[in-house]
Amino acid sequence: MLKKLIPRQQVNTIFDIDLQALWEQGYRGIITDLDNTLVGAKAPLATPELLDWLKVVGQIGFQVVIVSNNQRTRVTKFAEPLSLPFIYRARKPTSAAFRRAMSIMNLRAQQTVVIGDQMLTDVLGGNRMGLYTILVHPISLADEGFFTKVNRRIEKAALTIMKR
Numbered sequence: 001m002l003k004k005l006i007p008r009q010q011v012n013t014i015f016d017i018d019l020q021a022l023w024e025q026g027y028r029g030i031i032t033d034l035d036n037t038l039v040g041a042k043a044p045l046a047t048p049e050l051l052d053w054l055k056v057v058g059q060i061g062f063q064v065v066i067v068s069n070n071q072r073t074r075v076t077k078f079a080e081p082l083s084l085p086f087i088y089r090a091r092k093p094t095s096a097a098f099r100r101a102m103s104i105m106n107l108r109a110q111q112t113v114v115i116g117d118q119m120l121t122d123v124l125g126g127n128r129m130g131l132y133t134i135l136v137h138p139i140s141l142a143d144e145g146f147f148t149k150v151n152r153r154i155e156k157a158a159l160t161i162m163k164r
Helices: 019-024 048-060 072-082 096-103 119-129 146-163
Strands: 009-011 029-032 063-065 113-114 132-136
Touching: 019 048, 029 096, 048 063, 063 072, 063 096, 096 113, 096 146, 113 119, 119 132
Parallel strands: 009 132, 029 063, 029 113, 113 132
Antiparallel strands: none
16 A cells, blocks of 8 residues: 555656656656645646746647646636646545546556645555656645645655655
C-alpha cells in the first residue's frame, strides 16, 4: 500500500517538469490538480507564469484536463477562462475521475501523466491507475482547508514509515 504513495517523479513546481522529455517518452496527456498545484488554493485565476507554461504545454502537443476535489464554482471559474476541460468533486483517489479525464483526452494510462501536490489523492489515485505520477510541492500551505491539512499529517507519517 505505501508503495502506491510514491510518485514516479518529484519536483518543486510544475515549471520544473521536463515536458519535452515526457513527450519523447510517449506521454500525450496531463491530468493536473488545481489547488496548490497550478496556483495557490485561494488564487482565483491563472498567473501570467502559469499561462506561459500552459502555452508551452499546448505547443508541445499535450492535452490537459484539470481534476480537482474542489467544488464546481471554484474549478469552473478557474478552468473556463483557460478553455480547459475539468472535473470537479473528483473524489480522488478513486479511479472514476482519472478514467473520465483519460476518456476526455482519448488516451490510455501509458500515455497519461498526473501532476499534483498530495500523495493521498493525486499520487495514490494516479499510481492505482498505472499513470505516471509527478508530485509537486504545494504552492501555499497556509491557504489549505481542514481535510487537506489532515492529509498532510497522514502523508508525513507515511513518509516517516517509508524512510525506515
